[in-house]
Amino acid sequence: MSQLEVKDKTFLITGGASGLGAEYAQTFLNEGAKNVAVLDIAEELGKATAERLNKAHGDKAMFIKCDVSKEEDITSAFDSVLAQFKQIDVIINNAGVMVDAPDMWRTASDVNWQGLVSLTLKGVKYMRKDEGGLGGTIINIASTVALTKSPSVPIYSGSKMAVLHFSQCLAVDPFYETTGIRVLTLCLGPTDTPLLHNLEARAYEPKIGKVVADMVVASGILFQKPSSAAAVVLHMYKNGPPGSIWLSNENKPAENITPVIDRAFKDFEKLLLP
Numbered sequence: 001m002s003q004l005e006v007k008d009k010t011f012l013i014t015g016g017a018s019g020l021g022a023e024y025a026q027t028f029l030n031e032g033a034k035n036v037a038v039l040d041i042a043e044e045l046g047k048a049t050a051e052r053l054n055k056a057h058g059d060k061a062m063f064i065k066c067d068v069s070k071e072e073d074i075t076s077a078f079d080s081v082l083a084q085f086k087q088i089d090v091i092i093n094n095a096g097v098m099v100d101a102p103d104m105w106r107t108a109s110d111v112n113w114q115g116l117v118s119l120t121l122k123g124v125k126y127m128r129k130d131e132g133g134l135g136g137t138i139i140n141i142a143s144t145v146a147l148t149k150s151p152s153v154p155i156y157s158g159s160k161m162a163v164l165h166f167s168q169c170l171a172v173d174p175f176y177e178t179t180g181i182r183v184l185t186l187c188l189g190p191t192d193t194p195l196l197h198n199l200e201a202r203a204y205e206p207k208i209g210k211v212v213a214d215m216v217v218a219s220g221i222l223f224q225k226p227s228s229a230a231a232v233v234l235h236m237y238k239n240g241p242p243g244s245i246w247l248s249n250e251n252k253p254a255e256n257i258t259p260v261i262d263r264a265f266k267d268f269e270k271l272l273l274p
């Protein structure tokens with residue numbers, strides 16, 4: 001597969017006001033993206049990010065306040081991006097929160113899971129070539145916690161496993177041949193953003209949160225640079241075959257882990273199929 005162009009493409013990035021979403025916006029504009037729409041619940045931050053991007057890149061960015069846990073926000077944000085930029089070629093479903101605490105887990109699950117599903121379905125409907133669209137790319141952000149067991153944040157981890165499995169099921173052949181839409185998934189390892197601050201308060205139970213927070217400090221686990229994650233997303237966008245799953249961990253280059261995941265599923269199939 002030849003490399004896909006970033007030039008002339010319009011990106012919609014959720015959770016793009018700060019953290020990794022803002023890093024992805026910057027990276028794709030640096031690569032010549034035509035436009036970037038930043039959707040986020042954080043209004044002041046989002047406006048400031050769009051202003052900064054516009055200063056550096058000449059009015060190519062827009063901010064739209066959008067809470068991805070709210071269906072009506074997603075619909076109206078999607079329509080606003082189309083009204084302003086006339087097209088959407090790439091959706092990065094990046095918005096995510098890690099809070100399994102009793103008063104927050106439902107809202108967090110709506111953001112991490114339902115919001116991502118909703119925007120993916122909206123993107124598919126709009127982009128699909130078999131219904132008059134131009135095709136495109138949808139990048140869904142999962143996590144390495146979808147591949148390992150994290151007892152302190154089981155709800156967050158479950159939502160990331162759901163993201164991974166939803167994306168791979170959606171992409172099964174002949175999805176790409178039919179729609180012209182590449183669905184790509186990123187399993188992201190620990191990356192230095194506010195998501196990993198204040199770990200103690202994020203567990204489903206305070207006692208466990210303390211244990212994890214202490215363990216992370218004691219183990220000296222590497223939080224990779226946001227720029228490493230962005231480089232992987234750029235690589236995936238340019239080179240990722242439809243349905244592929246990628247790893248970004250410890251500042252290493254992009255690794256296509258589709259064969260590893262497929263092998264595991266083949267083992268399940270051996271158990272389950274006649």
Ligand SMILES: NC(=O)C1=CN([C@@H]2O[C@H](COP(=O)(O)OP(=O)(O)OC[C@H]3O[C@@H](n4cnc5c(N)ncnc54)[C@H](O)[C@@H]3O)[C@@H](O)[C@H]2O)C=CC1
Pocket residue numbers: 014015016017018019020021039040041042066067068069094095096097098111141142143144187188189190191192193194195196
């Ligand atoms: N930082 C890390 O170690 C890892 C992050 N990830 C995933 O990467 C994605 C981005 O995470 P970070 O940038 O690290 O987090 P972050 O906390 O630094 O930034 C998250 C962004 O999402 C926005 N957001 C929160 N709730 C929202 C909502 N309801 N609607 C729209 N936007 C909302 C926030 O305002 C913020 O701008 C998330 O999906 C996260 O789960 C995955 C694995 C590791």
Ligand SMILES: CCCCCC(=O)/C=C/C=C\C/C=C\C/C=C\CCCC(=O)O
Pocket residue numbers: 098143144145149150151152153188189190191199212215216221
């Ligand atoms: C605390 C889990 C942080 C999850 C953030 C994420 O999406 C991906 C992180 C990848 C690795 C974990 C990073 C730091 C945590 C280190 C040990 C976790 C132990 C998990 C647990 O006990 O639940």
